[in-house]
Amino acid sequence: xxxxxxxLEMSHYGGTVxxxxxxxxxxxxxxxxxxxxxxxxxxxxxxxxxxxxGRFPDDLEAYNAFIRAVDAGGMSQFLEPxxxxx
Numbered sequence: 296x297x298x299x300x301x302x303l304e305m306s307h308y309g310g311t312v313x314x315x316x317x318x319x320x321x322x323x324x325x326x327x328x329x330x331x332x333x334x335x336x337x338x339x340x341x342x343x344x345x346x347x348x349g350r351f352p353d354d355l356e357a358y359n360a361f362i363r364a365v366d367a368g369g370m371s372q373f374l375e376p377x378x379x380x381x
Contacts, residue, residue: 302327303324303325303327304326304327305324306357308357309320309322309323309358312365312370314365316373318340319339319340319370319373320337321337321361322335322336322337322359323336323337323357323358331350333350333351333352333354333356333357334346334351334354335351335357335358335360335361339375343375348370363374
């Protein structure tokens with residue numbers, strides 16, 4: 296089941312995910328009342344956002360793409376890079 300938030304339809308697969316000692320929020324959404332593909336947006340604890348380049352035909356596929364990415368590269372890939380001083 297999905298919910299409508301203003302002009303966006305939010306997937307129930309979205310929510311808070313913790314792994315590797317990091318927590319992010321995953322938002323999976325599309326324009327409400329359409330058959331548009333789904334967008335994946337990840338927000339880290341500092342408020343930095345990562346938006347997927349591609350769109351997904353269904354919200355479960357979008358969520359599974361996020362899980363595959365975390366399994367392959369860890370949660371840190373969705374965190375804002377820290378500044379390195381040399």
